[in-house]
Amino acid sequence: MSELSQPTPEEINAKFTPRIFSGIQPSGNLTLGNYLGALKRFAEKQDEGIETIYCLVDLHAITVWQDPEALKKQTREAAAAFIASGIDPARSVLFNQSQVSAHAELGWLLNCVARMGWMNRMTQWKDKAGKNAEKQSLGLFAYPSLMAADILLYHATMVPVGEDQKQHVELCRDIAAKFNHDYGVDFFPAPLPLIEGVATRVMSLRDGSKKMSKSDPSDASRINLTDDADTIAKKFRKAVTDPEPLPDSLEGLEGRAEARNLVNIYAALADKTPAEVVADYAGQGFGVFKPALADLAVSKLEPISTEMSRLMNDPAEIDRILGQGAEKADAIAQPILQKTLEIMGMIRSR
Template sequence: MKRIFSGIQPTGNVTLGNYLGAIKNWVALQNEASCDCIFCVVDQHAITVQKNIGALKRSTQETAACLISAGIDPVNSILFNQSQVEEHMKLAWVLGCLTRVGWLNRMIQFKDKANQDKDNASAGLWWYPVMMAADILAYKGTHVPVGDDQKQHIELARDIARSYNFAFGVEFFPLPQAQILSKSFRIMSLCDGKKKMSKSDSSDMSRINITDNADTIAHKIKKAKTDSYSLPSETGGLVGRAEAQNLITIYAALSNKSVEVALLEYGGCGFGRLKRDLAELAIEVIRPIRMEVHRLMSDIKYIDNVLKKGSARASALSKPIVKEVYDTIGFLST
């Protein structure tokens, strides 16, 4: 049985990139008989960058609502927020003491984010990968569905698990595997096809939010950056054309087609037709999710109860695992 663990930060509105790149695949995974799925709103990770902290509680609730609305079943899967399960932090300290400074200094995402604001980069941002390893290993997670940009963090989690097992002469933690799903799409910014679509981008025009209405979606796609050439008929014609690649990828993902098939439809056309069809398709896909999010957010007690129950289930799994770690180390428990 695979034990799937994955998380999403509540640092802003859930985007179409989050949905197509991760959440849609999570929904498929939870329906596989061979998968035991745990999905986490990682609110403790969210404070590594000091943005939106005053709205963190509301963002956590809305992120959970988006996951449920997109198809995550909190009965068949475990859905919770990280800060309600203390085992994550308890295990992170132990794992951090087995993690080499050099390992963390090599993390590409830390370098990229820290370089954006060197004077204000937090120690938490540097420590983030250790906490991520604890998130996974607290449940003995075996598979982590991630994008290519997170593969290095999973490699670190494997190194940390291996380090623990070697230090104490046990085969306790499995070595988690990055599960790169074949139908996972990397969705980029509507303003810059070389940057990932991000919840934290300063420009709301760079992304389509799951909570955007039809007019907003149509406007954003209409204004999306393009180039002055027609769309190619084959993928080779997309080389060096990041914005064209991005828009045709979004269309392919929403229509459940390959990029190759999508290009057969639009090859030789300008962007006007693609943008029109893409807007209609995005509105059609997002509308029922957005409406369900609004319905759920009108009943915050329901969302809180889902997260409370999920946290209790997560704690029941992680407590004996972390207790065994503490016993192995020799921490006194009375």
């Protein structure tokens, strides 16, 4: 088949039931960036009539060493954040990855399909391994293949991600295409990244050139979903800005990274476009805008932190929800895993 006649991902996916899958590592201290870039969008997707599957990828977390008790707490905290942000376990499948063993099984099978060269080219591997690649775990090197398994295990056709994860979804498509080609089947879809919203990449409150990160040494650089109202307001009021007032058009934010970041955050929290926010505050200084942003953020985020706290006081209930979600996930995953094994020539006699 010539390159010109290759089917597009959309054409491939037309054969599959639309399904969304995405996951977050339970590595603690989820931030405003996680909420606007992922959790808020995950909750909104429940209203689009598409099956939604959301996973706490604890198997990915252990690619670097984790304290076992801390990992349990962080997994429950991440689950609490999902629920408090609007993900309804009755409408979405919510579970932690390690409770569905098919993830690890398909991960191995796809390790045997993926190529070393593909792994070596992954930007996040280069960034995380740095000059100490020889000292990193094999899991850290191979985890993009496990990520592909996470997605393909549910025949997901769409994956909500940030811009920095787009490469992983592209790799997932490459692995799916190679599997289908090698075995002469049309078994796996070609998942598409969903990069939506005005704040898919939330930047630091101290440096607009850096992504908001839970690993930043400065707690003032981020809004944690566990922050109380006073802390949220204080951090926004002290956010780094410039002395110029807000312009009357988005073009006026060129070269003003901190200002653009705060406008984007406001827009995402208010469900407006950045252009609408700029129009609303044109000519106003940050002495006016930052308190307004702080008030808006508190109104949106304080209920989340309060609900997270309530949920964390009942870890058994969180575990029950994750267990029920794992049963639902396993019911979807097992037939796909078993068919994969059959296609690859594994005897299935029990």
